[in-house]
Amino acid sequence: MATAALCSNTNIGCEMRNPSISGLKKQLLTYMDSKQVRQIELGFQFSKNAHHGQLRKSKKPFISHPLAVAMILANLEQDKATVLAGLLHDTVEDSEVTQVDIVEAFGEEVATLVMGVTKLTQLSFTSKEEAQAENYRKMLLAMAKDIRVVIIKLADRLHNMRTLQYLSRPRQRAIAKETVEIYAPLAHRLGIASIKWELEDLAFYFLDYTKYQQVKKKLTLKRHEREQLVNEMSTLIHGLVAKEGVESRVSGRPKHLYSLYRKITEQNIPFDEIYDRLGIRVLVHSVKECYEVLGVVHSHFKPLSGRFKDYIAMPKSNLYQSLHTTVLGPHGHPIEIQIRTHQMHRISEYGVAAHWEYKEGQVSDQVKGPQFEWIREMIDLQKESESPQTFLKDLKLDLLMDEIFVFTPQGHVKVLVKGSRPLDFAYLIHTEVGHRYIGAKVNDRIVAIDFELSNGDQVEILTSKTSLPKMDWLQVVKTRQAKSKIKQWFKRQNRDQVIKSGESKLSQVLLVAGHSLSSLRDKVDMKRLITQFNGTQFDDILVMIAQGEVSCKEVVRQLLKEIPSEKGTFPYTPVQSKNKVRKSENVVVYGERDIKVTIAKCCNPLPGDDIDGFVVLGKGVSVHRSDCANILKLGTELSDRLVSVEWDSEVVAQLYPVSFQIDCFDRVGILQEVVSQISELGINITQVKTTPKPQSQIQIRFVIQVRHVKEFASLRKKLLQIADIYAISRSS
Incomplete structure (x- = not known):
């Protein structure tokens, strides 16, 4: 080189x-x-x-x-x-x-x-x-x-x-x-x-230096012949336009190797059939003259069907305006002709750099205009992305997408990516229009949900107040914005369920302590509690409880501290078992280490979990998570056999099995990403099982070994950053 x-x-x-x-x-x-x-x-x-x-x-x-x-x-x-x-x-x-x-x-x-x-x-x-x-x-x-x-x-x-x-x-x-x-x-x-x-x-x-040279060589072949054709056609057009009293500047267009290469490879077009290898540009002074020149060209040269585009009436989102047409020129060669004003040409070459308005020390507000909507969308994209890898992937896809132009029933132009469906259009109009979608009319005809929109289509969205998003919509929509809004809706539904779960756990433990959650909400300054647990609203604390990020008992202790008559201790006083049992390695029963315990397999509690003990006659104390369905049932039916237990802080933690499940949207490589993340944290996996679910979802069940619930919480936080994972929960 x-x-x-x-x-x-x-x-x-x-x-x-x-x-x-x-x-x-x-x-x-x-x-x-x-x-x-x-x-x-x-x-x-x-x-x-x-x-x-x-x-x-x-x-x-x-x-x-x-x-x-x-x-x-x-x-x-x-x-x-x-x-x-x-x-x-x-x-x-x-x-x-x-x-x-x-x-x-x-x-x-x-x-x-x-x-x-x-x-x-x-x-x-x-x-x-x-x-x-x-x-x-x-x-x-x-x-x-x-x-x-x-x-x-x-x-x-x-x-x-x-x-x-x-x-x-x-x-x-x-x-x-x-x-x-x-x-x-x-x-x-x-x-x-x-x-x-x-x-x-x-x-x-x-x-790809080799392919670069190959395309360049093909373009160089018969270069003299092509230049003669372009010069001949340019002279003809200039003369015909001049006869109509239109002043014009006509020239050949430069050829760009990468553009030609993409058309050859991606569109599978033979080199000889790429029409814009021979290109002519006509510059005039007004929009009216652009259409006059188009009429002259079409009246003297046969236009090729489907090769006319009016970017003056429908400018591209990057402000580009021009008329494009391909005609059969002298000797039957297809020639693409672009017709635009001098100002349009300047913008086509320099874009935003050509029309940007500056004032000394002050920037123009044009960045707030509709032509910069894509910038604001990319800002939203970087906020929504759950990992750097996801952001980079989405950014590249968004930048490379081709565009189509469609109309609202009122005649407003909307820009979508090529291949978009009516549902993409609905979400572009408004999130709620998308959520309430039940059908669409394209050019006054009812169309299927997977109908592919084309340039110039007029789209009307049909909605219903009772309609809600469906999982299979994710297989239909093409735009990142629509997919993101659908996923966000489902994540919000899951959050509501998680909040209910956290509320249930907290209510159960409060009842054991002799209080109801509803009464405490009236007595306690919740703002202090929310601040203490780094939340922005009480629902955040309920989510943390449900997801095991904070101890339910710790929340109760802090709640009781807010009540003047309470001492802030957890009043857990069931009847003590009279059975003599052997020493436990890492659980203290009533402050005593000289008691035999077994870890309940129904809920597999971890150090750091809220735990309760239940006396199993002749076998010692069975230790459960406080939110375990079995211990809640036993506590109701046999409350006199409940005992107070806690993790022994003086014992070095051993490895404990924990079972959890991941609910996610199915895609290639998601299991590999999860396993890699677990391995990076040095956590041992003992069991993996995947279960397909309807509507392109999948459930992955793991059994891993950890020393503390914080280790699992840290892993859970990392895994939730992986794209398409929307829920992770402990399981039995």
Whole structure:
């Protein structure tokens, strides 16, 4: 891979060999006044001093990188603060410069942009995925406040890709993979085609050099013939349009290797049948002229069926507007023609960077507009994701999704991912519309729930107040948002059940203590109790009790402390057994260790669990969890044989078996993830059993060995972070 050859083909290796501000100043003066340019020149000197003595992997002075980033931003005609931040974006991360230094020298606005781009290097992470996910989260949050952050980040990534050949092969592949999965789709979402195409082609080069050269070779073959066809067609169209009194600029469109490669492989289209290998762009001054040119083209050249798209009437979510049509040109060759205004073309090349409005020291509110809804959705995504791996997976899927445009009955345009169903549309309108879904009309026809929506469909959702989400809906919907809302609904239902379970346990223990939960709620200041157990509402405590995260007896003790007449001790005074039994290893009966006990197999209590004892005549004391159904029944029928027991804190805990079950949505690899997580915590598994359940669910039962209930609680917390697990409970 010779650098000189690469530079001419794909901008790889085009690092600025002699860092200078002169070229940047020349470009800036085309749209800035001299005062602003002088301030940027000060920023260059500041960055140059900060990076003094530092070299890139190419052995060039480090300043060549921020200077190149600033030049990319200047070519996008970005404002003074953005270009300054481009020059300074590595100073905090790679030099002794602090955020305070930048604020003092260039103001709060520039400093905020720099910090938005700076990685979270000062924090420690448990895995590479977690670090990567947290940096993406930070970038998303920063761009939600100021979209210029991601424009700087894209310029930074573009120059790094241009100089990627200086890194090791594994690093090249890792960075190229991240570029094609995250940064190129991000540039597409922002409508910055000029950066998107180059990022994709550069990534393609490093990910699969052989295929890159194969596509390039095919494109080079008959290049002269193609150029003749494009020139001939361009001349014809320009002349025909001029006769109608329309001033136009007609030119051939550049071909992008990665785009061609994707069409060949993913769509299984032979190279010779890719219509936009021959492409022409027509630029005019008004929307009216766009449609006039379309009429001229269709009246003189035969349009191919199904190849017309009107992105002017229905712009893409990244603001892209244009008319696309494919016609049979001279000699019967298909040629794709794009027709747009000069302003549309500018937006198609530079996207949000072209139309972004700036005010000195103040960012435009356009980030709150509908075209940035996807950013807000990604913010929600990072909040909902239960693990870094889940977030990264969902982020990549959301960025890569193709779009369709559908209409509400009122004629409003809604954007969905390709392949969406009416139920996806329902959840896009409103969560409750989705939950109450009973059917849909598409173009005034009743359709099935799995009907695939197409561009231009008009969708009407039919609802009922009595309808509720169904598990099999998860197999129907295609959007992450719809799936998330359905899963959240089912998780909330499970939470309600868990709350009831916790309330039942607490009520039972309170009754033994001579109180009712309802009466205590009237007597006790619950706010203090909630704060003590780090909750936000009393239901949180009930959930903790049900899930074994706090001791039921401890909650009761704290409740009783709030009553002035109570001493805060647990009044558990059943009749003591007269039987003499042998010493227990780790359970104390009435404060005595000289008593024989057995651990009840019906509930398998663990050290740290709330426990009760029941005298088994001639066999000692059987120890149960306080919430065990058997001990509750025995306590009602034979209360005189209940004894007070507790775990012996002076004995080193041994291993105890604990049985639990996981309820989750079935998918490939979920069992492996669970087993790996258990093994990572050093916990031994003695038994595993899986049971399929209806509606694509599965129940996994484990028997493991732990020393304390806290060990199980820690494991449970880890397992609940695995995607698609919605409930974990102890079992007999």
